[in-house]
Amino acid sequence: MTTELISQVLPLRGIAAGDLVETESAAGVSGHSALGTLAAKSAVNDADWSGAALSVANGGTGATTGAAACAALGAVKIAGDTMIGTLALPAGSAGAPGLNFGAATAGFYAPAAGQVGITANGVLQMQVTQSNILTRATTAFAFDAVTPRVQLNETSAVTTGAANIQWSNNSTGPRQYFGKSRGTAAGTHTIVVSGYELGGSYFAGSDGAAFVTAASITVEVDGTPGVGDMPGRIVFSTTADGAAAPTERLRIDNAGNLQMAGANTVITAARLLVLRSYTVATVPAATPAGAEIYVADESGGAVPAFADGTNWRRCTDRAVIS
Structure with missing residues (x-):
């Protein structure tokens, strides 16, 4: 050559x-x-x-x-550089995640198409789907036909629950906020109207097939709101025996009055007791003994009356009214 x-x-x-x-x-x-x-x-x-x-x-x-x-x-370069392209990983499982962090049983995996699971010690801890974020579960549960997007599941009374803890040297404490706007897109403000529920806590138990609400505490708009003005009321409701939905029992209105069975004030914001008013013809049964009412048309004039277990008697002279 x-x-x-x-x-x-x-x-x-x-x-x-x-x-x-x-x-x-x-x-x-x-x-x-x-x-x-x-x-x-x-x-x-x-x-x-x-x-x-x-x-x-x-x-x-x-x-x-x-x-x-x-x-x-499209390769990963040295520390501090940015990866170019898509990183494709195997789906994996809870016991063998597709992406692990030093331990073969801790990391990320795909429980199903379009889902992300976080596992620790080979046990599913959190699952993110298109509709829900779930802990320790793969199924989202409904409450009164509403399926909450975030659900915490646990099988131990010791570890069930969520805690907000604040570590600071001041007079404020941890808070939980509920907000409501009539705007139909996130970030849009449209004023709410009287009667709208702004948030609530609902308590439900399983009836063997589904969760049924036993009681609730809700906050509603109580009056006409305006800029910098949001009147509200707190409503306490319980579910009666044989029923499947709660009924309002007690409320505190925007003025601070304590009311029962709707807007019926029993104690005013000034801490004055208000007796329920009746006519002689409409007084209820005189039970239990010690109950008090206000009789508006008694023959001697309007007068408070008490029940002795059988009759209603005037508080002034114990004369029987009915």
Whole structure:
């Protein structure tokens, strides 16, 4: 092989002529025409490379620098760099997550298509679906035909619940906020109207097939709101025996009056007791003993009366009214 031919072939193989050294052979010593033996260099540096960048399609990187090669291949580079492209991982399972963090049983996996699960010690801790965020469960449960988006599930009375804890040297404590707007998109404010529920806590028990509400505490708009003005009331409701929905029992209105069975004030904001008013013809049964009412049309004039278990008697002289 002639020197001219080698000089043409080497660049095609990505080798520069300077990468090789010539050693004399016995044929050369005897005066015969020969190139001699070619010996590879012990190391090839960046300066030794004279060929064009080999494309990714042909098994190369398509680049002449390490950073450019990583970018061309979509590879993760050194710490602090940004990955280019999509990182595809196996779905995995709770016991063997597709992405783990130092322990083979702790990390992320896909419980189903389009879902993300977080596992610890091989046990599902949280599952995120298109509709819900669940802890320790794979099924979302409904309450009065409403399926809450975030649900905490637990099987131990010791660990059930959520806590808001504040560590600071001031007079305020941890808070939980409920907000309501009539706007139909997140971030849009449209004023609410009287009677709207602003938030509530509902307490339900399983009837063997589903959860049924036994009691609730709700907050409602109590009057006409305006800018910087939001009158409200707190409503306490319980479910009667044989019923499946709570009924209002007690409320505190925007003025601070304590009311029962709707807007019937029993104690005013000034802490005055208000007796329920009747006529002589409409007084209820005189039980239990000690109950008190207000009789508006008693013959001697309006008067408070008390029950003795059988009759209603005037508080002034104990005369029987009814």
